Amino acid sequence: MKTYGLVRLSKDPDVRWGQGDNPTCVAKFSVAEEIIPKPTTEGAKTANFYNVVCFKKLAEAAEKYLRKGSMIFMEGENEQNVWTDKNGTTHYDYQIRMTGFRFAGGSKDNSASTPAPAATTDDNCFMNIPEGIDEELPFN
Numbered sequence: 001m002k003t004y005g006l007v008r009l010s011k012d013p014d015v016r017w018g019q020g021d022n023p024t025c026v027a028k029f030s031v032a033e034e035i036i037p038k039p040t041t042e043g044a045k046t047a048n049f050y051n052v053v054c055f056k057k058l059a060e061a062a063e064k065y066l067r068k069g070s071m072i073f074m075e076g077e078n079e080q081n082v083w084t085d086k087n088g089t090t091h092y093d094y095q096i097r098m099t100g101f102r103f104a105g106g107s108k109d110n111s112a113s114t115p116a117p118a119a120t121t122d123d124n125c126f127m128n129i130p131e132g133i134d135e136e137l138p139f140n
Contacts, residue, residue, distance in 0.1 A: 002077055003096055006104055007031035009070045010049060015063040027059035028052065029066070031074065031096075052076065054098040062098075075100040 013029040032047040052074070054062055066072070076098040084090050 002075070004073070004075055005033055007033050007050070007072060007074050009066055009068050009072070012068045013059075013062045013066050015059060025056055025059040025063075027054050027062040029062070031072075051093075051095040052098050053079075053095055058098065058100070062101075065103075066101075070103070071105040072101045073104045074098055 008031060009029055010032045011030045013027040015025060015027045018024040018026065028051065030049055030051050032049050035046045035048060054076075074096070076096040079095050079097050081093040081095070082090065083093075
């Protein structure tokens with residue numbers, strides 16, 4: 001099931017590289033989705049928290065541009081991981097596999113910074129490179 005939503009990062013991305021001949025970049029972080037309060041709760045804000053994972057160029061973009069407090073519009077798919085430990089206990093883990101994101105506003109820390117470009121992937125898994133950052137690209 002495809003998921004779309006406006007979320008705020010509640011943790012900086014933890015980025016790691018796989019090993020071997022063709023290492024893959026993996027980023028993991030958590031996000032918070034604000035729940036709209038019911039009229040009877042007198043404006044009390046609550047949130048749902050989700051674990052997020054992304055891979056390859058999208059993970060590199062997350063490492064470069066996303067920080068705790070960043071508000072993004074995230075695209076992704078729900079995933080469930082099931083495994084059995086050495087004691088025979090079955091464990092379940094739920095996460096969102098991010099397939100793209102766009103910036104949706106300022107950072108929660110209200111610091112002045114240059115807005116980062118949107119990073120998304122299309123159906124062919126190519127990253128849409130924003131205009132004007134040619135000098136930052138590792139190739140020409």
